[in-house]
Amino acid sequence: MSKRTLVTAFFVLLFFLHQDSWWKNDPRLVLGVLPVSLAYHVVWTLLVAFGWLLVARFCWPDRFDGEPPKPAPGNDGTGGDRPVR
Amino acid sequence: MIPVIIIGIYLLLVIGLGLVSARFFRGGTADYFVASRSLGPFVLFMTVFGTTMTAFAMVGSTAETYELGVGTFGKLASWSALVHPACFFLIGMPLWSLGKQHGYVTQIEYFRDRFQSSALGYVLFPVLAGLLIPYVVVGLLGVGSVVGGVTIGAFPEAFAATRGAVPPALTMAVISSVVLFYIFIGGARSAAWVNVFQTVVFVGMGLLAFWLIADTLGGIEAASVRANPAKAVREGNIGELEFFTYWMIPLSVGVFPHVFQNFLTARSAKSYKLLLVAQPISILLAWLPCILIGFWATGAVLPDSGAPVVPAGINANAVLGLMVGKLTSPVVSGLVAAGVLAAISLDSQFLAIGTMFTRDIVVHHFGADRFSDAATVWLARGFIVLMVVITYLTTFAETRQIFALGTWCFSGYAGLFPLLIAAIYWKRVTRAAAFVAVILTAVVWFGLFAASNFGVDRKFLLGGMLPVATVFATCAISVVVVSLLTKPPSDETLAKFFPRPTNS
Structure with a gap:
């Protein structure tokens, strides 16, 4: 079992253990x-x-550790359709 | 008078810090909006933590515990400890990477590009910006109530109507002006510097108040023993389904426009490591003292007279101010009030509103080449001033409980979470689904908010669950169903947002 699976299982367990109904009163x-x-x-x-x-x-x-790839030419990040002129 | 002097000194320090940080302002939009994407792990953590903790954490948690018991910690603080870092990890890091790659500064820029739709931005803007206003109102109300609580009797002649306390309207005007000042001159960089200072002050002052109040009440054990045992349990205070569905509220952190902007200020992905681990511990340090103060307030009496510290029937928002004001010295009252002011970091919210208006509406509509970089910054500043004034005027109509109002605001953002997570991780999500999800989510949220008498009905639940569950389900179902019924995104779009991993 990979480390990633174990850690995910740990969080899933914690998620359900949050509901401590046994001590609600x-x-x-x-x-x-x-x-x-x-x-x-x-x-x-x-x-x-x-x-x-x-x-x-x-x-x-690890995929986030390096510099992200450079944007494509002309991509100014304003997104979607070109602005209305 | 002493608390007022200390609050004044604190505000002068904030202004001084704003002035110093503004000397490092490099000019231009990249620095004004996202501090040139240059923040290291420590400043990033302090900024994000300072931004995510507001009046909700100090004033709201104390008030809610006083009314509904210590389950307040479980329903919000501990869920936040799990969900906030999950949002940073699953949403913040991918968006930081995409933002750096494609030059995004706002969420709307990302959504427009991801769904190849200019119109989507015009639909999203009123929703995202509109929900920020109640968020800021929550902060200002917190400031007004706490400063009022600790300054009772300071100005008996000038402010006779408020028993000598500084009136909330005046406090809120001063705070708004100070925030406006440093945001105006330094943008994101000033906000980051001030947030570091504020985070230290508000966590430190919370712990100081906790310690001194406990001391006056005869120690932490005596204070807890004297508290109302009915507030030590969840039963009778909060239903089990309601308690469970609170996990959805902190999802709002993944959707807040101002936190999105914080995400982009990171220098590298490694800056997030400290954020993931430190956020839960810091939430614990910030919330636990306030929760215990609220719990103790249910049974606390004045040592000399035996009278209750918190008189029956008082607005719960004033509990923290009363506990500090009556059980500690004026110096501590002033320091704690400064801590509350520090917790209420409205800077990032105002900056986000200004950024969105400038880039997503004005520049997008008229074209980037229509404005110089300097003119764009001035546009943002102008809109921020306008929003501060509108927000300030809104507080005059607002008297609801801080916790309830905050929860509604967070519910709106959390409702949009499924759309954001689908945009990042699901290739099949479509433009039509994004439109339907945003509109339906906003309509359902507003319908439920109206049905709760705009937050006045604090027990408003659906099937025992918080309204956020319905809002969240509406968004999730509409994203999935409409996506499967409509045309998938183009290969070009998928290649841009889901590049194949390289072997290099």
């Missing part, structure tokens, strides 16, 4: 400070950052 405070659902989402957010670190480290698309 639990008012307990973690460490006496954070409501348990809030504490869960803090950890979830840190895992997301870790996931993006994996992307930057192992799944970086």
